[in-house]
């Protein structure tokens with residue numbers, strides 16, 4: 001039995017919003033969700049959309065490899081010194097929720113080495129519907145699910161779907177091929193989340209990551225206000 005699956009208040013903020021020298025640290029946004037839902041693809045698209053206007057960096061998490069970081073490096077979404085990999089060696093949620101030390105160190109090292117930064121994106125390794133980030137690691141979290149994983153996922157709920165600051169239902173372009181009902185996914189997500197935002201997204205279609213990039217811009221504006 002997991003006793004650590006209790007929900008943390010979405011109003012909570014990370015312990016230290018300032019760095020040791022008193023300067024404001026970067027806003028940290030975590031991206032979690034099931035395996036293959038499109039977390040890395042969303043991170044890549046966000047880097048391309050925001051890199052001209054923000055100073056940003058990325059931390060990826062994989063269980064045994066640096067696969068996601070290597071993808072981002074190959075795609076050259078950011079200069080290589082702005083991309084760091086954490087190898088969790090265990091269930092991904094342990095490194096983003098239970099023992100966040102390796103991720104915190106990675107974020108802080110990036111700020112020391114390439115800062116000042118406006119934004120750090122932390123991608124969790126693919127996990128199940130219970131995986132959420134510690135609010136000691138990130139200031140906001142995005143949960144990414146996709147239409148090919150089944151259109152009943154929003155109804156199944158769980159902390160990621162119900163409480164993430166933003167829910168992305170990704171790969172909407174695949175809905176006709178896998179028989180997923182987008183209207184039902186949107187309605188179920190709304191029922192699970194109340195006023196919390198939901199974005200239906202296809203990275204293969206016009207519009208791409210645009211709405212999510214706007215949401216990030218809004219969070220940055222609130223962070224720096």
Ligand SMILES: Nc1nc2c(ncn2[C@@H]2O[C@H](COP(=O)(O)OP(=O)(O)OP(=O)(O)O)[C@@H](O)[C@H]2O)c(=O)[nH]1
Nearest residue numbers: 034035036037038039040041125126171202203204
């Ligand atoms: N058709 C379609 N494919 C997508 C979309 N977004 C991502 N993909 C593809 O889905 C596959 C998995 O995407 P990733 O971004 O690697 O998924 P992930 O969530 O990072 O996967 P893990 O880190 O392994 O959990 C890749 O082949 C992507 O190109 C989308 O909007 N539409």
Ligand SMILES: [Mg+2]
Nearest residue numbers: 039040068123
């Ligand atoms: Mg990934």
